[in-house]
Amino acid sequence: MQIINSIQTLKNTIHPWRQAGEKIAFVPTMGNLHDGHIQLVRTARQQADRVVVSIFVNPVQFGPNEDFASYPRTEQQDQEKLNACGIDLLFLPSVAEMYPQPLQTQVSIKGLSTMLCGASRPGHFDGVAVVVCKLLNMVQPDVLLLGEKDFQQLAVVKQMVTDLNMPTHIQSVPTVRQADGLALSSRNAYLSASERQRAPMLYQALCAVRDAIISGAIDYQALVSQQTQTLVSAGFLVDYFQICRSTDLMPATLADQHLVILIAAKLGKTRLIDNVYFSKQTL
Ligand SMILES: Nc1ncnc2c1ncn2[C@@H]1O[C@H](COP(=O)(O)OP(=O)(O)OP(=O)(O)O)[C@@H](O)[C@H]1O
Ligand SMILES: CC(C)(CO)[C@@H](O)C(=O)[O-]
Ligand code: BAL
Numbered sequence: 001m002q003i004i005n006s007i008q009t010l011k012n013t014i015h016p017w018r019q020a021g022e023k024i025a026f027v028p029t030m031g032n033l034h035d036g037h038i039q040l041v042r043t044a045r046q047q048a049d050r051v052v053v054s055i056f057v058n059p060v061q062f063g064p065n066e067d068f069a070s071y072p073r074t075e076q077q078d079q080e081k082l083n084a085c086g087i088d089l090l091f092l093p094s095v096a097e098m099y100p101q102p103l104q105t106q107v108s109i110k111g112l113s114t115m116l117c118g119a120s121r122p123g124h125f126d127g128v129a130v131v132v133c134k135l136l137n138m139v140q141p142d143v144l145l146l147g148e149k150d151f152q153q154l155a156v157v158k159q160m161v162t163d164l165n166m167p168t169h170i171q172s173v174p175t176v177r178q179a180d181g182l183a184l185s186s187r188n189a190y191l192s193a194s195e196r197q198r199a200p201m202l203y204q205a206l207c208a209v210r211d212a213i214i215s216g217a218i219d220y221q222a223l224v225s226q227q228t229q230t231l232v233s234a235g236f237l238v239d240y241f242q243i244c245r246s247t248d249l250m251p252a253t254l255a256d257q258h259l260v261i262l263i264a265a266k267l268g269k270t271r272l273i274d275n276v277y278f279s280k281q282t283l
Helices: 007-019 035-047 075-085 124-139 148-163 186-190 193-198 201-214 220-233
Strands: 002-004 024-029 050-055 089-091 143-147 169-173 236-245 258-267 270-279
Touching: 002 007, 007 024, 007 050, 007 089, 007 124, 024 035, 024 124, 035 050, 035 075, 035 143, 035 169, 050 075, 050 124, 089 124, 124 148, 143 148, 148 169, 148 258, 148 270, 186 270, 201 220, 201 236, 201 258, 201 270, 220 236
Parallel strands: 002 089, 024 050, 024 143, 050 089, 143 169
Antiparallel strands: 236 258, 258 270
16 A cells, blocks of 8 residues: 555556556545545545555645644554555555645535535535536546445545546445444544433434334424434433425425435534435335
8 A cells, every 4th residue: 555645646557457448446545544435445446556645634624723733643553454454555644645735715605515414514524516517626536435425425436536537436325323323423532421322313314204104204394303302301402403305405495306314413522424215206
């Protein structure tokens, strides 16, 4: 596994692979790698001749009062895990390498970027879009792997790649969970023991709403209100809990078949997100 910090060296290394007709898969991350990330890397390995992973805690996707400074950075362990996966290249740029001067360019995906997480984290998805755009231009992968845990991020990046005719196929990877249902996330490390015990309630609430819809419930608002109450009673501060169309994340009507239920909630100082998606017609 080569470890590369400079954009020029990254390009010089990948260029001959592309010239030789090798298929390149790319997994962008912010590090502190867990089994969710590793699943992305394994899927990448199955799909391509060359696997490139980046670790970059991207400052421009964090709000002023968010956890950029304290975001867990575990470079040594991350490198060992990636080495064991047999990746070809780890790109580890500094902030100065990625942003040598203040950006004059904005990459904004209208609508999708300002709803749900975008409403509580203004500018977050512009920051994600611009860094993913930059990374895609540097790596020029055939396949980009993204996790379904960040469902809105996936939708935003898919829209950007479509709108800008970027020649990369996006492959999404299902959410990897702990045995009790909690979605793996680097931010789970912030949870206290008592919060960790309650955290799986998020996934339970999502599944309860999904199962009720599958069983024929039609009062979506009542379903969400009931589960929100349960979460609030357990100490969650619910940011949003919405039943949406999985195609464009707009609020679902009863006529919509392909649904995603998305939730974001704070437990103490930790903001957790999760989702479940399903099709009514196949049930
Ligand atoms: N549990 C998971 N299952 C599958 N993919 C995941 C999981 N968690 C994260 N990913 C994916 O890994 C990629 C990198 O995500 P990131 O480094 O932000 O990890 P994270 O654990 O989601 O961190 P955070 O706590 O900041 O949300 C993203 O495409 C994300 O969707
Ligand atoms: C896609 C990403 C690596 C961009 O910084 C980040 O948002 C993440 O880790 O999900
Ligand atoms: N996985 C999303 C990155 C973030 O929360 O900033």
